[in-house]
Amino acid sequence: MATQLKKTVKPSGGDYTSLEACMNANEQNLVTADKYFxxxxxxxxxxxxDTSECTIHNYTTSxxxxxxxxxTATAFHGGKPDTTKYCNYQTDSDxxxxxxxxxxxxxxxxxFKKVPAWDYGGANLTNVSEPNVVFASCYxxxxxxxxxxxxxxxxxxxxxxxxxxxxxxWSSGSVSSGAMxxxxxxxxxxxxxxxxxxxxxxFPTDLGGGTFTNNISHGRGTYDYGDWAGEKRGTFTTNLSFxxxxxxxxxxxxxxxxxxxxxxxxxxxxxAIDVGTDITSITTVDIDGQTREVxxxxxxxxxxxxxxxxxxxxxxxxxxxxxxxxxxxSAGEITQVSLDDSDRVSQTGAGQYIIHQYKxxxxxxxxxxxxxxGQSSLSTVTSAVKLQIYKVxxxxxxxxxxxxxxxxxxxxxxxxxxxxxxNYKDGTIITCRVYQLGT
Amino acid sequence: xxxLLVRASGHWLDSKTQAQVDAMSAGDRQSYNARSQVxxxxxxxxxxxxxxxxxxxxxxxxxxxxxxxxxxxKYYEQGLIDNTNPEHPVLxxxxxxQVPSDIxxxxxxxAETVIEIxxxxxxxxDPIETFMSTIIEKTS
Numbered sequence: 360m361a362t363q364l365k366k367t368v369k370p371s372g373g374d375y376t377s378l379e380a381c382m383n384a385n386e387q388n389l390v391t392a393d394k395y396f397x398x399x400x401x402x403x404x405x406x407x408x409d410t411s412e413c414t415i416h417n418y419t420t421s422x423x424x425x426x427x428x429x430x431t432a433t434a435f436h437g438g439k440p441d442t443t444k445y446c447n448y449q450t451d452s453d454x455x456x457x458x459x460x461x462x463x464x465x466x467x468x469x470x471f472k473k474v475p476a477w478d479y480g481g482a483n484l485t486n487v488s489e490p491n492v493v494f495a496s497c498y499x500x501x502x503x504x505x506x507x508x509x510x511x512x513x514x515x516x517x518x519x520x521x522x523x524x525x526x527x528x529w530s531s532g533s534v535s536s537g538a539m540x541x542x543x544x545x546x547x548x549x550x551x552x553x554x555x556x557x558x559x560x561x562f563p564t565d566l567g568g569g570t571f572t573n574n575i576s577h578g579r580g581t582y583d584y585g586d587w588a589g590e591k592r593g594t595f596t597t598n599l600s601f602x603x604x605x606x607x608x609x610x611x612x613x614x615x616x617x618x619x620x621x622x623x624x625x626x627x628x629x630x631a632i633d634v635g636t637d638i639t640s641i642t643t644v645d646i647d648g649q650t651r652e653v654x655x656x657x658x659x660x661x662x663x664x665x666x667x668x669x670x671x672x673x674x675x676x677x678x679x680x681x682x683x684x685x686x687x688x689s690a691g692e693i694t695q696v697s698l699d700d701s702d703r704v705s706q707t708g709a710g711q712y713i714i715h716q717y718k719x720x721x722x723x724x725x726x727x728x729x730x731x732x733g734q735s736s737l738s739t740v741t742s743a744v745k746l747q748i749y750k751v752x753x754x755x756x757x758x759x760x761x762x763x764x765x766x767x768x769x770x771x772x773x774x775x776x777x778x779x780x781x782n783y784k785d786g787t788i789i790t791c792r793v794y795q796l797g798t
Numbered sequence: 799x800x801x802l803l804v805r806a807s808g809h810w811l812d813s814k815t816q817a818q819v820d821a822m823s824a825g826d827r828q829s830y831n832a833r834s835q836v837x838x839x840x841x842x843x844x845x846x847x848x849x850x851x852x853x854x855x856x857x858x859x860x861x862x863x864x865x866x867x868x869x870x871x872k873y874y875e876q877g878l879i880d881n882t883n884p885e886h887p888v889l890x891x892x893x894x895x896q897v898p899s900d901i902x903x904x905x906x907x908x909a910e911t912v913i914e915i916x917x918x919x920x921x922x923x924d925p926i927e928t929f930m931s932t933i934i935e936k937t938s
Contacts, residue, residue, distance in 0.1 A: 373851065379840060380853055384807075411840075
């Protein structure tokens with residue numbers, strides 16, 4: 360039974376400060392050591408990116424003695440560019456973000472960005488030369504303004520069977536090339552539920568066959584799928600295109616914020632919602648780690664969920680700044696207020712507060728209605744309960760509704776309408792709280 | 799200013815015998831020959847970098863180069879790649895640039911992770927220039 364070898368990569372306080380140093384220092388025969396290697400990337404990366412090209416090389420691995428590189432919720436990109444999260448960032452045109460020369464490697468939740476400083480040079484990912492390499496929920500961005508070859512994924516000798524699932528692959532610069540560039544001896548590339556945007560050729564499949572399922576592709580070239588002549592090689596199933604080359608063809612999606620790389624689906628992107636093929640044998644989640652809906656499977660990296668209010672439970676002290684508010688959610692952490700608002704905590708000390716804090720994803724909406732249902736063991740006649748919304752533009756809380764006429768342990772509603780959300784949205788998220796001054 | 803993270807420990811493949819190397823497949827032998835070596839400059843960071851808990855001896859030493867910018871020295875991170883056929887580049891060495899092994903051994907003997915090269919103060923011989931001139935550029 361293999362045992363865990365675990366190392367951490369953090370801006371401070373971890374074992375390593377770059378992924379490259381971590382992978383270089385621990386090269387070994389994991390099979391004879393009978394270990395699997397977990398590399399956890401954690402921490403707040405707002406102080407700077409990981410700027411060293413990473414090469415995974417000279418590890419001996421197996422299906423049980425594997426390498427697993429992942430981000431924690433703190434370092435995870437959240438499916439869009441975020442300068443506080445982990446990013447391997449390269450400006451040197453001659454290097455890549457990543458090279459993988461070992462088998463049995465899974466990389467989950469990493470952001471790779473390259474902004475070439477001069478013409479010619481490497482891709483985001485170069486030379487996956489061994490089989491059994493998986494990229495899950497990774498975000499690849501190439502921001503190029505030079506003329507020549509700038510692929511996201513570049514495969515030369517015998518690149519074999521890498522699997523990309525729930526990834527975003529974005530060419531954001533003024534000049535683009537193919538999202539991937541492979542040679543005929545590169546076989547079996549798989550793209551499952553990826554969103555591939557902005558490339559001159561998104562899937563030039565001049566390779567020995569690939570599998571393409573549930574992707575969204577929107578390029579700036581002639582064909583969203585296929586090589587430069589539009590020829591498709593491999594197996595294509597329920598892929599969406601903006602042109603005629605996909606199985607779900609001639610569609611137009613808008614996404615949450617395309618200009619800034621947020622390709623989460625909007626409620627209006629109905630052409631991508633519930634039209635995919637269930638592939639639970641390969642993935643059960645989307646780029647955000649949310650469980651996909653079997654039977655209503657979406658195409659692309661994001662699974663759309665209707666906006667809901669999220670509760671993170673009750674707090675015994677009043678947040679004073681926006682930094683006190685949780686901003687990251689995963690399916691395992693949240694409770695939907697609309698389904699369950701029973702999580703109440705009795706307060707015991709003077710000067711404490713009953714706080715119920717929640718957030719809502721309002722997408723592109725310009726207004727919204729708020730409603731909170733709950734009760735307190737302290738009568739609102741004695742101490743009023745307020746529903747407030749956080750105003751981002753002034754970093755202050757504003758009252759939405761106040762309840763002062765309901766007795767203890769009795770349900771009441773707090774409601775309100777925000778007619779103009781402009782000053783309240785942080786991206787697409789608004790933050791609300793309910794509190795009652797203790798006695 | 800820059801700081802260099804330099805490999806101080808040997809590689810697990812160093813223990814392979816010539817017979818074992820001869821028995822390797824061509825691909826494995828290529829990886830073997832390209833393996834990291836003592837003295838390889840693995841990562842370059844700006845001056846004052848707070849290194850991780852394991853970015854130290856016995857695996858690494860840190861060379862501080864006051865007055866040398868990170869941008870100037872970032873190219874030390876590059877590998878030695880044969881681009882004769884640009885469609886099929888070959889990684890010949892994991893790193894192209896290497897600090898001499900005697901400098902590494904001195905730090906190991908002293909059990910000192912950090913070596914700081916003093917900035918020149920108008921002397922005829924600049925210590926940083928002297929150090930930089932010792933860095934080995936691999937060619938094959």
